[in-house]
Amino acid sequence: MNDIQNEFISTVSHELRTPLTSIRGFSQTLLNSWDKIDDESKKKFIGIIEEQSNRLINLVENILAVSKINTDKPILxxxxxxxxxxxxxxxxxxxxxxxxxxxxxxxxxxxxxxxxxxxxxxxxxxxxxxxxxxxxxxxxxxxxxxxxxxxxxxxxxxxxxxxxxxxxxxxxxxxxxxxxxxxxxxxxxxxxxxxxxxxxxxxxxxxxxxxxxxxxxxxxxxxxxxxxxxxxxxxxx
Ligand SMILES: Nc1ncnc2c1ncn2[C@@H]1O[C@H](COP(=O)(O)OP(=O)(O)OP(=O)(O)O)[C@@H](O)[C@H]1O
Ligand SMILES: [Mg+2]
The missing domain is CATH 3.30.565.10 (Histidine kinase-like ATPase, C-terminal domain)
Known part of the structure; x- marks a missing residue:
């Protein structure tokens, strides 16, 4: 694998890890402490989970688009x-x-x-x-x-x-x-x-x-x- 591919994979892994860690953290908090958290905080945490999921979807779509650049020839x-x-x-x-x-x-x-x-x-x-x-x-x-x-x-x-x-x-x-x-x-x-x-x-x-x-x-x-x-x-x- 060349340096550019290595660098790409390491950047992508970092970009994936950040939202995934946040999704896991907030869902664990909600599951473990549901009764102790007030409604407003619950809503805020679920909002963060949604936002981070959207970030992941956007990232996956963009990575697919990058990988298709060289293979998917345009039909003009x-x-x-x-x-x-x-x-x-x-x-x-x-x-x-x-x-x-x-x-x-x-x-x-x-x-x-x-x-x-x-x-x-x-x-x-x-x-x-x-x-x-x-x-x-x-x-x-x-x-x-x-x-x-x-x-x-x-x-x-x-x-x-x-x-x-x-x-x-x-x-x-x-x-x-x-x-x-x-x-x-x-x-x-x-x-x-x-x-x-x-x-x-x-x-x-x-x-x-x-x-x-x-x-x-x-x-x-x-x-x-x-x-x-x-x-x-x-x-x-
Ligand atoms: N119209 C604009 N006005 C001001 N800054 C811009 C504009 N378009 C792009 N930029 C700057 O250039 C950067 C790169 O833009 P790009 O569209 O590649 O990435 P992004 O919008 O941050 O993320 P993505 O498009 O992958 O969701 C942006 O983060 C922003 O800082
Ligand atoms: Mg953009």
């Missing part, structure tokens, strides 16, 4: 990106009820060469981050437009805590979570952006991050499916 088809993004937004609105998540689409853009499942996974990770790293009530805007006559430009714009210049390259590495005041309140394993960047590159796309103290923008570029159709739409737009 013509995709209506506005429609796919809309589906992702509808799902995430249920998770982030107090954020205002909105698409500002260019309705004239032609179809894009993408694997729809993988594209939706990319958009889910980015919009999830945009909500997670901004306060409740903030806007999360997704725009679509022509980058040029061959490529679409998709922006995910948030009003969150921002990312410092020196951290911008780090966030795409495995298991990186930056220190900030929201990190302890939010769940994550630091795999989302690693998966996102890899999936984007597998679909011949590019990702860039722009950020300052008042928010962050992720810019995505992907080629249109048909060059001819794209040129026609571009000229008309």
């Amino acid at each position: 088809k013509p995709i209506d990106v506005n429609c796919s993004i809309e589906k992702v937004i509808q799902l995430l609105k249920q998770k982030y009820k107090s954020h205002n998540i909105e698409i500002q689409p260019n309705k004239h853009i032609p179809q894009v060469r993408l694997d729809d499942d993988k594209f939706q996974q990319v958009m889910t990770n980015l919009i999830d981050n945009a909500c997670k790293y901004s306060e409740e009530g903030k806007n999360v805007i997704i725009t679509t437009s022509f980058f040029d006559s061959d490529n679409v430009l998709i922006k995910v714009i948030d009003e969150g805590i921002g990312i410092r210049d020196e951290d911008k390259a780090k966030i795409f590495e495995k298991f990186i979570r930056l220190e900030n005041h929201l990190i302890s309140k939010t769940q994550g394993n630091g795999l989302g952006l690693y998966i996102t960047k890899n999936l984007i590159e597998l679909m011949n796309g590019e990702i860039e991050v722009l950020s300052n103290k008042s928010g962050t923008e992720f810019w995505l570029k992907f080629p249109f499916f048909s060059e001819e159709e794209a040129l026609k739409c571009y000229r008309q737009s």
